[in-house]
Amino acid sequence: MTEGIGARVLRKEDKRFITGKGKYTDDIKMENQAYAAFVRSPHAHAKVTGINADAAKAMPGVEAVLTGPELVADEIGNIICGWAVSSKDGSPMNMGAWSALATDTVRYVGDAVAVVIADSIAEAEAAAEAVEVSYEELPVVVGSVKALADGAPQIHENAPNNMIFDWEIGEEAATDAALAGAAHVTKLDIVNNRLSPNAMEPRAAIATYDEAEEHYTLYTTSQNPHVARLVLSAFYNVAPENKLRVIAPDVGGGFGSKIYIYPEEIVCLWASMKTNRSVKWTSTRAEAFLTDAHGRDHVTTATMGFDAGGKIVGLKVDTKANLGAYMSLFSSATPTYLYATLLSGQYNIENVYCNVKAVYTNTVPVDAYRGAGRPEASYVMERLMETAAREMGMSPADLRLKNFITEFPHQTPVIMAYDSGDFAANQKQAMEAADYAGFEARREEAAKRGKLRGIGFSNYIEACGIAPSAAVGSLGAGVGLWESAEVRVNAVGTIEILTGSHSHGQGHETTFAQVVADRFDLPLDGISVVHGDTDKVQMGMGTYGSRSGAVGMSAIVKALDKVEAKVKKLAAHTLEASEDDIVIEGGAVKVAGTDKQMLWHEVGLAAYLAHNLPEGMEPGLKEGAFYDPTNFTFPAGCYICEVEVDPDTGTTEIVQFVASDDFGTIVNPMIVEGQVHGGIGQGIGQALLEGVVYDDAGQLLSGSYMDYTMPRASDLPSFSVHHQSTVCPGNPMGMKGCGEAGAIGSPPAVINAITDAIGNNDLSMPATPSKVWAAIQAANAATAAE
Amino acid sequence: MFDTTYHRAASVADAAETAAKADDAAYLSGGQTLLPTMKQRLASPSDLVDLSQIAEMQGISVAGDTVTIGAGTPHADVAGSTDVQNAIPALAALAGNIGDPAVRARGTLGGSIANNDPAADYPAACLGLNATIVTNTRELAAADFFEGLFETALEEGEIVTAVRFPVPSRAAYAKFPNPASRYAMAGVMVAQTGDGVRVAVTGAGNDGVFRHEAMEAALGTNWSADALADVSTDADDMLSDMHGSAEYRAHLVGVMAKRAVESA
């Protein structure tokens, strides 16, 4: 078996991607297709006092100009947040109304007020400019701390002081008491910077209404087409599910930003019915910066207490999470159940308490972005640990070692029950790979060259495959978080796997096929993966939260179990043997210890011919399964970053980045390494380069690549990636998930390394040269003053 | 993008004439700035007059102590020219560090200086090397050509046809790139020329490219990085934005100047 589990198989999907033959939403062309251009608010907060579209409607090529009141008249529902999080006093969250086209108020720059449908993009854009919207400007607030202050502008009537919820987890009194009795207390003010997701393919949609069938088809850039259909149907009243087909064809990256159902998709569907034309919209990069859900944006104060021996006795965290102008689909879960539940880190901590205030501001909505809550948690934990080690004069490795959880299962004080891990083994592997012992010599050598060299750790843990459905339901989730699969063995023996997971860069067409190839000892060529179409795949929850391995593949395994049982039964019947003696190997189904066998395709044929089936067996060879996990999975690892800072300019060069990850079972090491590389690249982007900036008036200053720094290859080192795995006991293949770990684990390692190099711990992300230089100046001034 | 009428000019005279006849023409060189601006609907010229195929605006020649570069010459050609590399290595290096390979393949010297982006590199080369800007109607000293942020002395319809660079006895350019755009956040050209020491700074000043007279004076008496140790740059004259404060830029000007002198 060279193509099964553990093989470095080249990605099957890459031929079409690399040769430009991928089929993305924007590549799809319909007969009679028209284009949508949105009229967007130039103000961050304003009353819409009037819309005059007369001139626009008279322009060449214009089919229609549609506005919010018409959308409401057609009973298109408001956009919802699908996870109910209550405040600590039990009151429900304050969800403000979000209409796909604003009715009376706009709340961020880019908020859509009207749409023009025209024969060409140019005509649609020209007419959009001609739509006259009158605004009455309102006061604006962009930061979460200011938005909570008394007298701040009110963004939604039903959210006094812009507070969406005031949530807590853990025992506050016990944590306070533990901190009061601590021998050492480390306190940090932390900002987790706001990020723009920047998938390579911008969002796009093309909607077609079939008048005769009263049926809609939507092609769109979605990470979860079934969820999109469910929400569009159940909440936005676009059409009943049986009259709505959603297809997410090739999708060029998502990072979370394509989980959500945005105004534009809804409007394209609605407009296709209004105009009886296919309506297409492809976001420009400028629109993407303005309207794609941003990530992170936490302002946090964290306090960690230690006993005299360096054991953690308690952790108290206070976070203000900026959710932007409206609540996006999973915005409430990200800064709560995906964040605070990881605040025990890899450590044995008896007392953890976290308070999270979620806040409206006049900025684009904020939701899950690669890592979703866990990068925020690991940043808090690992900045604290490194800072505490420095303050207590301990080695950062030893302090962690002293506090690692070593026995599993382990119940943390913040919901999570870790099932497996060997944190010390990951740390040891990373330290050896990084030649940690040789660091001081390297630091001295760098100093001779005028460079400040530093090293930083990050021992992250995260939670993937949000689960089980009943548990997340009890925490407020509006969906179940299982996955489905169907394995279809054709009459000639080839196999199709239908999965509710969605691949938008993860390589499922390869790895999912490897699982099947491994099980039946078959070549990969004859195995195909079908996904992304609600008419083809039964149902599914899509891909995010690194769930496709742990949950999606587990569903496939369950379906494979059923196929295998049927194959064995059929072969035993045909070969007149006992089922227990049947083995599947080398492309055949054999009776062990004899030369009796059926070739694999003969079994498929026999199942479909149905001329000679065992008593009671149905014809055909196709099995489906739904898999609901029993627990989250817990990837973990140790990252070590080593930097050199140029004190003259503040420029940071990452000279070494080592990762030791525990992902459980690995299906394709090459693809996993790619995921880790990409994740660390994004994490380094957050740590050094990327940051969304709004001015006080709510105008987006970082609205293009001239000002928003995307990581380039030359910003990144060559990564040293290692694995040190424990098997996950919670799912059939022992998988933990690898899609986000890099982005979760890396930012604190980078900042810990820079602050070590420059001798000033007061440094926020992104650590741009100008900030690092200023921090060096401050450190020098402090030394001079001593 | 708005509708526009495209013309390919055969000669400088043809270009000027075509532009004069149009409602609201724009010259198109590499299009690296103009076309994105049009796509974003921020510019809507009725006519585009393409200068890129005009033979007399192309190419590089060295005669005596002067390097003449046609305004239509792409950055990649300047960077790759052995003539430029031999005569003014600092200029070839500067051109080779503009943008990325795609930008260097299309973007031109003429387009760059006509646009006079305050963070562009060529303006520092022109001013620092005491170049002469040649247009279809006149010749201007670089000092008279650049007039502030995106402002030049060019009249309506005037075309930059070439730039003449006197060969310095030595020169070097050091650039600190903006992390996002990779334009200059502080780019300093230092040169010993027939006209004395010249120091031109781009990317940092709040009024575009400028000569740093204090540095010129210091280097004029002592051509060394040490001579710059006590020379400061006034932060009040610097740009300040999300990428860096005026103080940081003022500091960077000093660091880049020293690095340029060291490598000259």
Ligand SMILES: Cc1cc2nc3c(=O)[nH]c(=O)nc-3n(C[C@H](O)[C@H](O)[C@H](O)COP(=O)(O)OP(=O)(O)OC[C@H]3O[C@@H](n4cnc5c(N)ncnc54)[C@H](O)[C@@H]3O)c2cc1C
């Ligand atoms: C991604 C990117 C990165 C870049 N990085 C850098 C960088 O690091 N450093 C840097 O210096 N530059 C940089 N640039 C700018 C680029 O190098 C070009 O110099 C610049 O875009 C203008 O040159 P162009 O030939 O493309 O001019 P065009 O875009 O064609 O024209 C620009 C303007 O000049 C006018 N014009 C053009 N030619 C003439 C002429 N001969 N006479 C009169 N007017 C004329 C046009 O009408 C227009 O108004 C970058 C550009 C991009 C897109």
